[in-house]
Amino acid sequence: MVPEEKWPVLLGHEQVLIWLRMLDDLGRAPRTLDAYTRGLAEFLSACDRDGVDPLTATRADIAGYVRELRQRPSRRGGNVVALDSGAGLANATIQQRLVPVRLFYDFLVEEGLRQANPVGRGRHTPNRGRGGSERGLVPRLRTLPWIPSDDQWNAILLVTSKERIRNRLMLALGYDAALRREELCSLRTDDLDPAHRTLRVRAETTKNRRERVVPYSAPTGVLLSQYLAHRATLSRARGPLFLSESRRNPGQPLTLWTWSKVVHRIAQDAGVPGFSTHTTRHLCLTDLARMGWELHAIATFAGHRNTDSTLDYIHLSGRDLADKLSRGMKHIHAWRVEHLTAADTGLAP
Incomplete structure (x- = not known):
């Protein structure tokens, strides 16, 4: 009501x-x-x-x-x-x-x-x-999603390495599978397929109500095995994957707000205040673009209805663009020098 x-x-x-x-x-x-x-x-x-x-x-x-x-x-x-x-x-x-x-x-x-x-x-x-x-009534500003630099990411990893196994696994899954906060916190034990290292993101937990199956990496699989053994000490019942370990409500499902507080604390301790529960999703999709994934494949992985939404998440950093420009200019420079040399010697390239 x-x-x-x-x-x-x-x-x-x-x-x-x-x-x-x-x-x-x-x-x-x-x-x-x-x-x-x-x-x-x-x-x-x-x-x-x-x-x-x-x-x-x-x-x-x-x-x-x-x-x-x-x-x-x-x-x-x-x-x-x-x-x-x-x-x-x-x-x-x-x-x-x-x-x-x-x-x-x-x-x-x-x-x-x-x-x-x-x-x-x-x-x-x-x-x-x-x-x-x-x-529209109010012009919509299109800003690029923020992603951490390599140094900032390493600072996050250093702080996270001292966290309990649950928090380390949640950050790893959030990045590996490009999960939204609600998708991550709503995972259940029967959503996992350790044999194939995949997890099911149920339709009712997604933003657009579309179910998808996404993979996770072998290192994350090791963390998952360790966490499941730890989780058994809190509850042996099937249900929500991530459980609270506080004194007030041990064994209860972890809430969205608690996870946000955990990530905020990690960000503050790492000196990276811009880091949030959504940053791992931004970073994963950007890394997939850096690896050369096609736009439609990234959209499917992210669970977007169309590629316009994907383009809002994916962006190459200024350093990436500078590197591309540098490599392109070297190729053009070599091509021009080759032609100039051939013209000087009277030989065709």
Whole structure:
């Protein structure tokens, strides 16, 4: 059920509650429902504060809400060091805040309670790129995913080597199989196939509800064997693979938040604050691209519906591009010198 107790602002907006309960009845993922609820509660609070009826809100009212998000004090401080940092929420965060608002107005339009969606999805702009482009209410900034340098990765590995076997295995699997945080924490003992060194990522744990089977390396297989022996001391029952070892709830399934805290602590101890639970996925997909994997193969491995999503994750570092340029220039240089020498001697190359 929708937690009205947690978000009392919802109680005064019947249509919002109807929509959220409908999503709950349709089986939307709990985390998705919670994110939508939180986003709408924030929007409704802004409407109540400004005296705006959300059912009749105009595009100008939505723009005012966006302005408030852009000017909201950031936890990162007031010094603007990048386009989407400093005062105000990051561009990606603003996009996330607008998603449930846009979807709610889609519902109102479908129910005949509104004629148009004030948020919208942008307008088609012909002759811009291949097949045109979409310009939304707030321009979407495309930034490259961050991946650690070799020195930063080695610092992470040094700290991780002192961690308990569970944490070392989770980082290894997160990298080997390019797993998202929820996919990793939701693994069960019967998802593993040690004989073939593969694991099944169940559809209900994935972002796009598509199941896939991915391999893991032999060294990770050794860690897995060691962890399974250790896990048997906590619980011999089949079920969630990764268990809590805290005094408060030993043997219980490890939560997403606990894993995030573990990775955050490792990152701080290693002096690499940018490292997160998603970094291993970024790094794995980038390494596959470096090894020459085809884009479609990487998309299948990552569980993406199309290669456009894969391109957002894969990028070569400046050093990689510099190396490619250097190798290419050496080849061109040798080719030109060969021709110049042949011209000087009167010989064809």
